Amino acid sequence: MNTETITRTSGAARGARLGTPCVLLFLSLTLSILTSCQPAGTDSGHGSTIQNVGSDTMVNLALAWAEEYAVQSSETSVSVSGGGSGSGIAALINGTIDLANASRSIKAEEIAAAEANSITPVEHIVARDAIAIVVHMDNPVDRLTIHQLSDLYSGVITNWRDVGGADRPIVLLSRESNSGTHVFFLEHVVRRGIKLDETLFSRDTLLLPSSEGISAEVRQNPNALGYDGLGYVTPDQKVVAVALDPAGPFVLPSVDSVNDGSYPIARDLYIYTADEPVGPVAAYLRWIRGHDAQALVAELGFVPLQ
Amino acid sequence: MLRLWWPNWALYRCNNRDTGIVEREPIKRTWQEFLIERIIRATGVSAIAIVGLIILFLLREAVPALMQVTPADLLADRWYPVEGYYGLAPLILGTLLVTVGAAVIALPAGLATAIFIAEIVPRWARDLLKPFVEVLAGIPSVVLGFIGMLALAPLVRRFAGAPTGLTALTGSLLLALMALPTIVSVAEDAIDAVPVSYRNAALALGATRWQTIWRVVVPAARTGILTGMMLGVGRAIGETMAVMMVTGNAARIVTGPADLFLPVRTMTATIAAEMGEVAQGSTHYHLLFVIGFVLFLISFIVNLAASAVVFRETRRSERVMS
Numbered sequence: 001m002n003t004e005t006i007t008r009t010s011g012a013a014r015g016a017r018l019g020t021p022c023v024l025l026f027l028s029l030t031l032s033i034l035t036s037c038q039p040a041g042t043d044s045g046h047g048s049t050i051q052n053v054g055s056d057t058m059v060n061l062a063l064a065w066a067e068e069y070a071v072q073s074s075e076t077s078v079s080v081s082g083g084g085s086g087s088g089i090a091a092l093i094n095g096t097i098d099l100a101n102a103s104r105s106i107k108a109e110e111i112a113a114a115e116a117n118s119i120t121p122v123e124h125i126v127a128r129d130a131i132a133i134v135v136h137m138d139n140p141v142d143r144l145t146i147h148q149l150s151d152l153y154s155g156v157i158t159n160w161r162d163v164g165g166a167d168r169p170i171v172l173l174s175r176e177s178n179s180g181t182h183v184f185f186l187e188h189v190v191r192r193g194i195k196l197d198e199t200l201f202s203r204d205t206l207l208l209p210s211s212e213g214i215s216a217e218v219r220q221n222p223n224a225l226g227y228d229g230l231g232y233v234t235p236d237q238k239v240v241a242v243a244l245d246p247a248g249p250f251v252l253p254s255v256d257s258v259n260d261g262s263y264p265i266a267r268d269l270y271i272y273t274a275d276e277p278v279g280p281v282a283a284y285l286r287w288i289r290g291h292d293a294q295a296l297v298a299e300l301g302f303v304p305l306q
Numbered sequence: 307m308l309r310l311w312w313p314n315w316a317l318y319r320c321n322n323r324d325t326g327i328v329e330r331e332p333i334k335r336t337w338q339e340f341l342i343e344r345i346i347r348a349t350g351v352s353a354i355a356i357v358g359l360i361i362l363f364l365l366r367e368a369v370p371a372l373m374q375v376t377p378a379d380l381l382a383d384r385w386y387p388v389e390g391y392y393g394l395a396p397l398i399l400g401t402l403l404v405t406v407g408a409a410v411i412a413l414p415a416g417l418a419t420a421i422f423i424a425e426i427v428p429r430w431a432r433d434l435l436k437p438f439v440e441v442l443a444g445i446p447s448v449v450l451g452f453i454g455m456l457a458l459a460p461l462v463r464r465f466a467g468a469p470t471g472l473t474a475l476t477g478s479l480l481l482a483l484m485a486l487p488t489i490v491s492v493a494e495d496a497i498d499a500v501p502v503s504y505r506n507a508a509l510a511l512g513a514t515r516w517q518t519i520w521r522v523v524v525p526a527a528r529t530g531i532l533t534g535m536m537l538g539v540g541r542a543i544g545e546t547m548a549v550m551m552v553t554g555n556a557a558r559i560v561t562g563p564a565d566l567f568l569p570v571r572t573m574t575a576t577i578a579a580e581m582g583e584v585a586q587g588s589t590h591y592h593l594l595f596v597i598g599f600v601l602f603l604i605s606f607i608v609n610l611a612a613s614a615v616v617f618r619e620t621r622r623s624e625r626v627m628s
Contacts, residue, residue, distance in 0.1 A: 083582050090585055113585070169469040176555070176579045177388045186388075200386055203396075206472055206554040206569050209579055213455065213551065220460045223469045 048280050050078045054088020054101030055180050056211075057229045058269055061127065062101055064296045065288060072292070076280040085180035092274055093117055098281050100272040103129065103180030103229075119274040126288050128303040130230040130253035131185060131265040134214075134237040136222040141165040143241045143250040146192055146264060152225060153190045155202030160223070172205040173214050173226035182207075184267050185227055227265075230254075231301030258303040269302070364599045371592030380596070385557040385571065387580070387590040397597060399560040400474070400570035401543065401604070404553060407478030407566055408485060408542040413535055415482070416489030417524075420531070423490070424497040425519050436494060443487035451551035454480045459552055468567040472554035475566040480548050485538035492537060496530020497523060529616050536612035543574075543605050550575035573597045 052062055059082035066078035088100035093114045106121055114121050133149065135141060141164055144152075151157045153172055160168045175182045191197035208214050211232040218224045218237045226237075230253050233239060241250035244264045257263035277285055287293055294304035375392050382393030423435050458479060459471030466475060500523050508518040524531065554569025555576075577594050584591045 086585065087582055110585075171470040177386065178580055178582065178584070183388070198389075200389060200391075203384065203558050204556050204569070206470065206556050207571070207579070208472075208555065209550055216455055217459075217470065217472065221463060221470055 048076055050076060050099060050281055050284055051097040052078055052080045052099040052101065052271075053083060053091050053097045054099075054271075055085040055103040055269070056082040057085075057103040057129065057179070057181055057231075058101040058127075060231070061269075061297060061300050061302060064300060065293055068292065068296060069284060069287060072287075073283075076284060078284065084178045085183075086178060089121070089272060092121060092272055093119060095119065095274065098273065098277075099284075102270045102272060103267065104183050105268075105270060106272060114274070121272045121274060122276055124271045124273065124285055124289075125268045125305065126271050126285075127269040127294070127297045127305060128258055129267055129269050130258045130263050130303065131181065131189075131227050131267070132230050132233045132253045133240040133242055133265075134218050134226045134228065134233060135240055136218055136220075136224055137236065137238050138222050139165060139238060141240060142238070143243065145243050145246050146189060147245075149189050149242070150192050150199065153185075153201055153205065154199045155204060166222075168223050170225055171217070171221060171223040172202055173217055173224055174201060174205050174207055175211070175214070175228070176207045176209055181227070181229060185265075188267075189227075189265060229301075230258075230303070233301070255298065255303050259306060266303070361602070364595055364602060367592060367595035368599045369592075371589055371596050374589045375593065383559045385576070387584075387593060392589070392593055394597065394600065396557040396559050397571055397573045397576050398600065400553070400557075401572040401574070401601070403474050403560045403563075403565060403570055404477045404481065404549060404572055405539065405542050407474060408481035409539050411478060411482035412485040412489060412538055412542070416486050416534070416538060417493060417531065419486070419490045420493035420497055420534075421519060421524070424494045425523065436491070439487050439490045441487075442483070443491070447484065447545060447548040448551075450480055450484060451548035454548060454552040466567050470554060470569065472552055472569055473567050474553055474560075474570040477549045477553040477570070477572070478566065480552055481542040481545055484545060484548065485542045488541055489534045489538035492534030493527070493531040496527035496534070499530070500526045532612055532616055536609060539608060540605055543601070543608070546574040546578045550578055555579065573601050577601075 052066065054062075059080065062078075062080045066080050070077055085100075085102040085104050088097070089102055089106060089110050091097045092100040093110065095117065100121075106123065111121060133144060139160070141160060144163060148157070148163055152163070152170060153174075155172075157163060158170055160166055160170055174185070177183075186201065187193065190201060191199050206217070208217070211228050214226045214228050215232065215234055215237060218226045219234075239252055241252045242264055243250040249262065251257045251263045253263045253265070258266045271285065271288070273281060273285070276282075289305060297304040379392050380394050382391065383395050384391040384393045385396050419439065423432050423439070427435065454476060455472075459473075459476050461471070462468060462473060462476045462479075463471035466473070468475075504522055504526055505518055508522040509515075513521065549572050553572060553575065555571045556569040557571040557576075558565070558568065560570060577597055580590070581594055584594060
């Protein structure tokens with residue numbers, strides 16, 4: 001803390017004149033409080049900590065990166081926590097963290113809020129992800145179009161019979177509306193990417209607080225229809241092939257189908273920084289885009305950058 | 307009010323002046339007493355002050371939402387704050403359905419268990435059963451939620467024929483399980499505290515054992531039983547984690563008891579699920595505090611109603627005694 005020492009010396013000069021050591025104490029206290037508001041990662045030098053908060057989809061990935069980075073570089077440590085894409089970006093806007101993980105791109109109002117705080121968020125694509133459509137193992141349905149998915153999730157189709165399945169009611173499963181996955185699915189599947197479309201999720205959609213909630217229900221309920229990040233799909237769920245239009249081709253999500261662009265529900269995963277990164281933060285982001293970190297991406301079921 | 311706060315200094319000084327001698331012991335004891343009195347008083351007053359501060363805080367955070375959202379919007383039937391749908395009706399109805407469901411299951415079962423443990427089983431069985439019931443209260447709600455999600459939900463789906471097991475009924479069953487230990491423990495204490503002479507008198511008048519329990523012991527323990535029920539229902543209204551995990555959280559409008567077999571979204575689950583994410587200071591953020599305030603009002607009314615009943619009972623029984 002260089003600033004603190006500077007304060008103390010200038011405070012001492014003043015204190016001698018005024019004869020009140022209280023002024024010195026007060027000044028150094030206020031300044032140390034002011035400086036402590038800045039994220040630690042912006043400090044250059046040894047032993048800095050990078051604060052990384054955001055998307056729950058990415059939290060396992062971010063943790064894996066942080067652990068590997070701790071092994072490779074002893075000077076910088078990264079502390080990771082989840083909470084959702086929005087809370088990460090909110091914390092970045094408030095200036096309390098260095099890196100915000102987000103599974104959706106930043107919204108216009110969030111950019112506005114950041115600029116009001118004199119912060120310019122900078123976007124870094126760090127990995128890619130496919131959203132898999134999952135059903136119960138015994139469900140005969142194995143292919144759906146985006147249009148059918150939109151009708152299913154907006155409550156137009158309510159029986160599996162209408163999409164080639166058994167005569168069963170459909171139970172729609174979704175992540176909570178705070179997750180980036182939910183917002184992405186709303187915009188790109190329920191509204192089929194049409195900007196002015198105001199279709200909403202059906203009221204009967206179950207909003208589950210965790211990926212585990214979705215997989216538990218899909219595993220045991222033959223009526224269930226769910227979606228989740230590819231990295232969270234377990235082998236005891238059936239993944240449905242998806243096509244943009246009824247003519248096909250129907251594609252299953254995989255690293256290859258995301259990279260060649262044939263799987264239609266794929267997205268980029270982002271890390272946002274406040275302004276252009278410098279020092280240890282920049283080094284960390286460079287490392288994330290490198291070979292070692294991208295190998296971890298593939299290991300966790302996400303799609304590495306090419 | 308001021309007399310509540312300030313010690314009667316005149317009294318202490320007078321005591322000294324009267325004797326004219328400086329007695330160490332009494333003065334010291336006075337000071338200790340004074341200190342202890344103050345501490346006890348501060349604890350009591352702070353309990354009230356904290357509730358007051360909570361109300362103030364809730365109101366401060368909730369009022370801005372009422373400026374931004376019209377009452378008609380608040381009463382609308384759709385909750386989807388991400389897109390500006392701010393209807394609270396599905397959430398309030400959801401909480402009421404789950405809580406009433408839990409009360410209907412837990413109150414009779416709790417009372418019956420309390421009577422059974424206090425009046426019917428022998429003493430050694432009571433000493434064994436009661437701790438077991440109370441251990442139930444110690445299970446963290448997230449653990450119960452997990453059990454509910456993995457074990458109870460599939461059963462509900464299979465036996466109730468519902469499309470999914472994540473329903474209001476699953477939530478009610480789980481909440482009933484969580485409210486039971488409180489109800490049983492408090493009600494059993496109250497029943498046990500009824501003097502043996504009451505039972506002896508009833509039996510001497512020729513009442514059967516059942517008549518003694520139902521007409522004499524239970525009415526005599528009514529206050530304690532009601533308190534237990536109130537605390538149990540209070541726990542059910544405020545419970546969050548377990549409910550969020552098993553009720554499906556679909557913000558549907560509840561139309562009747564048949565909706566027990568469909569998913570609902572409660573107020574507590576909504577706050578817990580959305581508070582972590584919401585942008586601070588947004589309409590959505592303030593609305594979550596409105597939900598919190600409504601929740602507070604509901605539990606306040608439940609408590610007020612219950613204590614009104616309890617107080618009326620005491621006053622009447624006091625009249626009978628005198």
